[in-house]
Amino acid sequence: MAGSSEEGQVIGCHTIEAWNDQLKKGNDNNKLIVVDFTASWCGPCRFIAPFLAELAKKFPNVTFIKVDVDELKTVAQDWAVEAMPTFMFVKEGKIVGKVVGAKKEELQQTIEKHVAAASA
């Protein structure tokens, strides 16, 4: 498969349309999607951001999406996000995991677990 320009990147979704597109694309490709719910005013989100970018490079077969909870308020509400950052793991349209807080080790382990499950 030819690598798209988004591969290896954390994709920022600034509109509902972009968000729906990315979710659909990930689900159609049967890829693991990691959604980072973040806020500009949240210090822990700035702490984890560089690490998430590293993970995106490390796991090119995983789709990384970033959602600002103030920009896409309804999405954050629908997904019951109360603390930031919250990472949701989506597979085939279902939420398969969740990490609340900037926890590097936990985040990486959870991605590895779901990637392994997908290739098993």
Next chain:
Amino acid sequence: MSGFEGFEKRLELHFFGDDPSNNMVKLGLRKLDFDCIQHTLEAVQCTVVSAVGNSYFDAYVLSESSLFVYPTKIIIKTCGTTQLLKSITPLIFFAQTHLNLTLSSCRYTRGSFIFPKAQPFPHTSFKDEVNYIETTLPSNLCFRKASIMPSKSSSHSWHVFTATKFTAATTTTTHNHPFTVEICMTDLDRVLAGKFFRRPGDGKSGHSAGKEMTELTGIGEINENALVCDFAFDPCGYSMNGMDGDWYSTIHVTPEDGYSYASFECVGNDDVDIVHVLRKVVQIFRPGTISVSTTTAAATTSSVWRKVVGAVEPMGLKCRSCAMDQFPAEGSVVFQTFTPIRRKKCTLGRN
């Protein structure tokens, strides 16, 4: 003997901005770049292990204790041989240059170190600490007081330094939580302390091992509504921050025998069931000595310390000392110590 120093140093800094319509005041210190926080923590000599924020504040679990960042308030608490007071200068500088916020008050508190000789300057003595803070703070924080509050035992004193620019309490800001309770516990029950050791090679992350400890020890029941950010250190030790709206709590445990120590801290108001909280904390650790320091905002008359006695004494502990002191515009501090009425007989040698 030497070992890890569990007793934390705690610093609370309040800032203000001249222009309340300034967006910086609304988000304030939470807007600080992570680089600024990292630089500050480097000066103290600790790092972030996990962090989470809600709409009110950010809570960081550190390699040595915790950091809380509110829009105009920072609480930083560090144990071991960290140099907490070295955070004052960078924090004042970053708040001023990046956010146009200036320092309005400062409160430094700590118990008595188990290994005082292991502490680096400026934590070599309370006198050194006070001298260091006095020379570091801007001169407009001119209402200052240092006090060592005693207990019956010379090994448990409460050290307090406050400085403020205000002549009287300023209750215009959100005194949503008029009191803060800081609890220090030593000589923990061995079996209970044992729950804060990790099983070798458990293959877990510090986060998931921490989560397991939160559940197994009952820490999760202190406030069931709180979001808990926890971490288990290798091979032992535990830290957590709890957040429930603008309410925070924090626990740190050094479980090693011989110098076992645990601390609990939270803010409170009439809505916080402090009796339930205290009883849970006593149950979780069953300490040989427990000290409770209650700091109450100046404008409120409080009987929290009476509630403390009422909560703790039915748990088989007895109040052995109670000291009280007033601090300019910063309110009052009550320092109480408790030990068990009857110490369990040592069961060594029994099968």
